[in-house]
Amino acid sequence: MEKDAAIAIFESLASGVRLDVYRLLVKEGLAGMVAGEIAARLAVPPTNLSFHLKALTQSGMLTVKQEGRFQRYRANMPLMLDLIDYLTAECCSGNPAQCFDRLVLSPGADAPAFRKLKAPEK
Numbered sequence: 001m002e003k004d005a006a007i008a009i010f011e012s013l014a015s016g017v018r019l020d021v022y023r024l025l026v027k028e029g030l031a032g033m034v035a036g037e038i039a040a041r042l043a044v045p046p047t048n049l050s051f052h053l054k055a056l057t058q059s060g061m062l063t064v065k066q067e068g069r070f071q072r073y074r075a076n077m078p079l080m081l082d083l084i085d086y087l088t089a090e091c092c093s094g095n096p097a098q099c100f101d102r103l104v105l106s107p108g109a110d111a112p113a114f115r116k117l118k119a120p121e122k
Contacts (some may be wrong), residue, residue: 001086009080009083012059017102018052022061025075032074034067 013019020042025032033041039049053073056062060079064071 001082006083006086007060009061009079012055012061015055016054017042017048018056019054021049022056022071022075025062025073026072026077026080030074032065032072034070034072036070038073 002037013022021038024038024041035046035049035053038044038053039046042049044052053062053064057064057073058084061076063076
């Protein structure tokens, strides 16, 4: 992944609504959702949602497939994994496996609380 592509992805996610949409579609997995379902689940007006769906689709973060009169949206998981790979490629001087042995800040902690990550099973 190129730097410009990563920047475009981050720009597309730099909205609370778009981040909520993307996270919802990640949760739904391969089933995806049609726009009306997304709007109802997130309590976002359909006209407002279409603007956000367009931005996410243009960045490549969502795929869309026509199903009759509906469009089904899915999170582009391969692109998400490419972004994660781009962000961690230089982790621990190019040895990402070592990062699992480092202490990291616990998510959601009010004060610096640390936990140890386990390395994935090989």
